[in-house]
Amino acid sequence: MSTTTAVARSEETGRGKTGEAAPRETRIAWAFLAPFAVLYVLFLIWPVIYMVISSFFNTTLVHKGLGSFAGGANYAEMLSKHEFWVAMWNTIWFTILTVVPLVLLAFVLAILANRVRRGQWFFRLAFFLPFILPSAAIGIIWNFIYTPDSGLWNQVQKWFGNDSPSPVLATPHLAMIGIAIATIWWTIGFNFVLYLAGLQDIPRELYEAAAVDGATPWQQIRSITVPMLSPTTQLVVLLQIIASLKIFDQVYLMTGGGPGISTEVVLQLVTNTAFTDYRVGAASAASVLLFLVILIVALVRVAIDRIRSRKEA
Amino acid sequence: MSTTSAPRRTRGVSAAAPPARQPGSKGSGRSFGIIAWTVLIIFSIIWLIPSFWAIKTSLTANSTASLGAIPIVKDWHLTTASYQTLLKGGDIWQWYLASAVTGVVTVFLSMLVCTMAGYALSRMKFKGSAVMMGLIVLGVMIPGQVLIVPLFALLNQLGILGTYWSVILPQVPQVLAVFVFKHFFDSLPKDFEEAARIDGAGYWQTYTRILLPLSRPVIAAMSIVTFVGVWNNLLLPLFVLTNPKLMTIPVGLATVQGSFGQRYADIQASSILGALPLIILFLIFQRQVVEGVAGSGIKG
Numbered sequence: 143m144s145t146t147t148a149v150a151r152s153e154e155t156g157r158g159k160t161g162e163a164a165p166r167e168t169r170i171a172w173a174f175l176a177p178f179a180v181l182y183v184l185f186l187i188w189p190v191i192y193m194v195i196s197s198f199f200n201t202t203l204v205h206k207g208l209g210s211f212a213g214g215a216n217y218a219e220m221l222s223k224h225e226f227w228v229a230m231w232n233t234i235w236f237t238i239l240t241v242v243p244l245v246l247l248a249f250v251l252a253i254l255a256n257r258v259r260r261g262q263w264f265f266r267l268a269f270f271l272p273f274i275l276p277s278a279a280i281g282i283i284w285n286f287i288y289t290p291d292s293g294l295w296n297q298v299q300k301w302f303g304n305d306s307p308s309p310v311l312a313t314p315h316l317a318m319i320g321i322a323i324a325t326i327w328w329t330i331g332f333n334f335v336l337y338l339a340g341l342q343d344i345p346r347e348l349y350e351a352a353a354v355d356g357a358t359p360w361q362q363i364r365s366i367t368v369p370m371l372s373p374t375t376q377l378v379v380l381l382q383i384i385a386s387l388k389i390f391d392q393v394y395l396m397t398g399g400g401p402g403i404s405t406e407v408v409l410q411l412v413t414n415t416a417f418t419d420y421r422v423g424a425a426s427a428a429s430v431l432l433f434l435v436i437l438i439v440a441l442v443r444v445a446i447d448r449i450r451s452r453k454e455a
Numbered sequence: 456m457s458t459t460s461a462p463r464r465t466r467g468v469s470a471a472a473p474p475a476r477q478p479g480s481k482g483s484g485r486s487f488g489i490i491a492w493t494v495l496i497i498f499s500i501i502w503l504i505p506s507f508w509a510i511k512t513s514l515t516a517n518s519t520a521s522l523g524a525i526p527i528v529k530d531w532h533l534t535t536a537s538y539q540t541l542l543k544g545g546d547i548w549q550w551y552l553a554s555a556v557t558g559v560v561t562v563f564l565s566m567l568v569c570t571m572a573g574y575a576l577s578r579m580k581f582k583g584s585a586v587m588m589g590l591i592v593l594g595v596m597i598p599g600q601v602l603i604v605p606l607f608a609l610l611n612q613l614g615i616l617g618t619y620w621s622v623i624l625p626q627v628p629q630v631l632a633v634f635v636f637k638h639f640f641d642s643l644p645k646d647f648e649e650a651a652r653i654d655g656a657g658y659w660q661t662y663t664r665i666l667l668p669l670s671r672p673v674i675a676a677m678s679i680v681t682f683v684g685v686w687n688n689l690l691l692p693l694f695v696l697t698n699p700k701l702m703t704i705p706v707g708l709a710t711v712q713g714s715f716g717q718r719y720a721d722i723q724a725s726s727i728l729g730a731l732p733l734i735i736l737f738l739i740f741q742r743q744v745v746e747g748v749a750g751s752g753i754k755g
Contacts, residue, residue: 164580167579167580167581168581168582168583170575170579170581170658171575171579171580171581171584172575172581172583174571174572174574174575174579174658174662175571175572175575175576175587177567177571177572178568178569178571178572178628178633179572179587181624181627181628182590182591182594182628182630183590184609185606185609185624185625185627185628186594186597186599186602186628186630187590187594188605188609189602189605189609190597190602190605192608193601193602193604193605196605196608201608203608203611247498250494251494251495251498254491254494255495257487257488257491258488258491258492258495263741264499265495265499266741266745267741268498268499268502268503269498269502270745271506271734271737272502272505272506273748274683274687274730274733274734274736274737274744275687275730275733275734276686276687276689276704276705276708276729276730276733277687277689278689278704278705278706278707278708278709278726278729279708279726279727279729279730281708281709281712282509282708282711282712282722282723282725282726283505283506283508283509283723283726284505285712286509286512286719286722286723287505289719291523292523292524292525293523293524294508294524296524297523297524297525327502327505330502332748335745335748335749336749338749339749358487359487360487384598387598388598388600388601390600390689390690391689391690394689394693394709395689395709395712409601409603409690412601412603412604413603413604413690413694416603416604416607417607417694422604422605422608425604426604426605429601429602429604432601433598433601436598436601437596440596
């Protein structure tokens with residue numbers, strides 16, 4: 143199931159081939175690779191390097207070049223800045239608010255949808271369609287739903303007996319929850335589809351054998367589906383955490399970081415520092431710090447994989 | 456789904472679904488089915504409400520839409536006035552043009568360079584392949600959006616800031632597409648290529664005449680996934696396309712809420728118009744979209 147295993151596998155085959163490389167074939171191979179390799183190094187690898195370098199300089203958008211050497215000043219500034227820690231906490235809070243429901247709900251809905259014989263296309267359409275919409279459309283749709291007082295959300299709250307419901311996006315402690323709900327609605331289809339694909343990889347014979355032994359559907363799910371899906375779950379959790387840590391669009395479109403800075407996230411602090419204050423160096427330092435958090439999440443996954451495979455061996 | 460197992464898998468999800476009822480568990484099977492259906496129906500209704508709400512509002516008069524939820528529900532004098540205003544207004548056509556140009560050019564270039572790279576990595580033995588493979592594996596872990604600031608500086612230095620190229624070129628190298636193509640090529644039998652080689656075909660001819668036609672379904676799926684990604688990208692065009700005439704759909708939509716004020720029906724209609732090409736694409740190519748997304752396993 144997991145792309146990471148696919149990645150690892152292709153790495154091995156790639157390595158296995160190098161032994162018998164012919165010079166002519168090497169030249170042709172690089173000719174085929176060159177267009178991708180050039181663009182890849184230029185637009186993905188080099189920006190990472192430049193980000194790290196400029197984080198140690200007083201680089202600005204106003205002057206050309208890197209500017210004067212700043213040492214660790216940009217990092218010291220970020221790490222001692224209240225706004226940075228608020229943005230970092232908001233990013234993590236958003237990640238917590240979205241990862242848990244996005245994984246659990248997608249898991250449950252996929253298992254149920256996989257069991258129904260008819261109408262699966264309808265559920266797939268209902269859950270997956272929002273995922274292909276632009277974030278800008280999501281922002282428009284949900285801002286309108288969250289219109290204070292007369293909007294759909296507050297109206298439904300009134301029907302349930304809350305006579306003066308709080309405006310979701312204008313209340314500091316509710317705004318991020320509102321953004322998280324819109325995000326769950328928007329992106330659940332991705333996890334749902336990954337789980338449906340994972341469910342297909344479970345051999346049908348397992349269920350048949352269990353059914354012959356008299357296992358109920360609930361028992362089958364508990365003892366076959368859930369454990370067999372655990373590689374999918376690991377992948378979904380990892381991808382979801384990384385996707386949530388990169389949050390920018392929804393906050394930019396729905397609250398602009400407000401009220402105050404109560405929903406400001408790291409990527410927004412980065413773009414504000416770079417494109418409003420023109421301070422590329424400081425923005426790069428904040429980017430590197432976010433980058434490190436994401437990297438740690440990815441490395442934790444690798445570590446878990448290692449421990450697990452060692453236990454199995 | 457593992458990318459490797461994708462090609463041999465049966466298409467319909469239902470084909471692999473476990474049998475709903477089995478002897479010995481008939482009663483609980485039925486009650487399970489009813490519960491599953493109920494839960495799914497409730498959630499799919501909840502999931503459809505926001506879309507329907509946007510559509511209903513867009514077909515309501517601006518004057519009614521600004522009054523709130525209850526007037527919108529009660530008013531069933533549907534009107535397409537908002538759509539007419541937007542389509543006559545002109546801005547949306549410019550956004551469509553910008554999104555279509557950047558989307559189509561990016562997808563074309565991306566599929567070209569990624570299939571070429573996948574071909575080299577799958578079929579050729581060469582020095583440096585391990586290094587390249589390692590670099591690509593590394594690339595999967597790099598969160599592209601975090602690089603917006605250095606990317607901006609780079610595009611500025613290259614002198615293409617503010618042009619379509621500044622949106623197109625950074626999105627051409629799609630690491631996952633290379634993986635998907637490499638694995639697909641790995642799964643193809645080599646007989647055709649060997650036959651072509653005997654007939655005197657070079658690497659380029661083998662690539663264009665044999666591999667590309669054989670991989671049409673995979674290329675279609677990856678094209679759609681890439682196109683959706685480019686069409687929906689907000690962050691990159693927002694900061695690098697400084698010319699308002701070159702706004703893409705997401706950037707244009709982001710300005711709508713500020714500039715349209717209380718014209719809520721117009722605002723909702725613009726979001727639907729902005730998403731419409733993707734919705735049509737999805738309804739036509741639903742299978743390719745879903746398989747492409749699940750097959751690539753990682754997005755963004």
